[in-house]
Amino acid sequence: MTTLVIGANGQIGKQFCELAQQAGTPIKAMLRSDEQVPWFKERGIDTVVADLEGDFAHAFEGCDQVVFTAGSGPHTGPDKTLLIDLYGAIRAADIASEQGLSRYVMISAMRAEDPMQAPEKLRPYMAAKFAADAHLRTSGVPYAILKPGRLTDEPASQQFADSLDEAGDNQISRANVAHALLHTVQNANITNQEFMLLDGKRPIGEIIK
Template sequence: MTTLVIGANGQIGRQFCELAQQAGVPIKAMIRDAAQAPWFEQRGIATVVADLEGDFSPAFEGCDEVLFTAGSGPHTGADKTLLIDLYGAMRAVDLAAARGIGRFVMVSALRAEDPQAAPEKLRPYMAAKLAADVYLKASTVPWVILKPGRLTDEPATGRVAASLEETGGENTVSRANVAQALLHLVQARDLVGREFRLLDGERPIGEALA
């Protein structure tokens, strides 16, 4: 029961991997460059070198779940958004389907369902997330989608909200809380076909993502 973490070297990915390792959850961290491996090896986390823009099918060996938390990042252009956040995600879904992966956990974005409502510079990203979500839902792979709000670097509180109504319109969530929420979802293996919004709030993670 091993989870392949695509985007493991990202800010959320690293925090998730560390939490999973501490919790004894079997994972394999997919990294783009062997130079990224020491951070994971020092923590006893298995890695596989593979690139979302290349052939990353071997990374799926021995895995029965996928966590997709990869992102092109805020400093790249729309071309990388298409290749990573959209096409990379779609290819990962196709591989998961072909290999009979038991579940696919997708990190999307709050309000991705309405890209035109996002700030102009974020619209390509939101459109990519929307299309990837739709593609996953239409696939044969059991899925869960997590839609965090605007990300911050605040410390984890373990207290979250699942709607803007709960927060009075505040749309932020710490990356640390997202990582904790992902650990909860990965451990809740019978949870499928659900989409969750995630914001900083007052409810325990397990309650908000029930």
């Protein structure tokens, strides 16, 4: 089962791709430009160049499931939030449905459940995630939605929690999200479920079942 990774060049995407390659889990990294290809080729990771703001249906060829971990990033404006975090995710779900993929794994956000509770500057992003998640639920494609808290650059502990009460804080490292994503991708029976992800004290198999 080959997984298309949309957002492979992002901070979570790169870590996930490296973990997947080391684990022997077949993936194809979708990259925006040829300049991004060498890092992946050096690690033996299959790539395809496609732009999330353009035509990217060809990237799905030969893939059985898709991971969406793309993001417009903190230094772009609302226009990119709409085109990438919202419409890009929606278009990916529609292509996955058209091509009969077995699953769509979405990296969303904990605050996407209630965007107005997020800090003001993050509300447009959370609203985009809210709408993209809602579209995915009704797309007809089996799905798993991972909802990490505030992202940090701490190293992977591979220890998790799934509630604020358990975690005591609302954060999780990007490295831990990458490990959670690998676990989800490797377990095809995890479908039509949603999981909050925070740093904690339990192995991922107790959080994502």
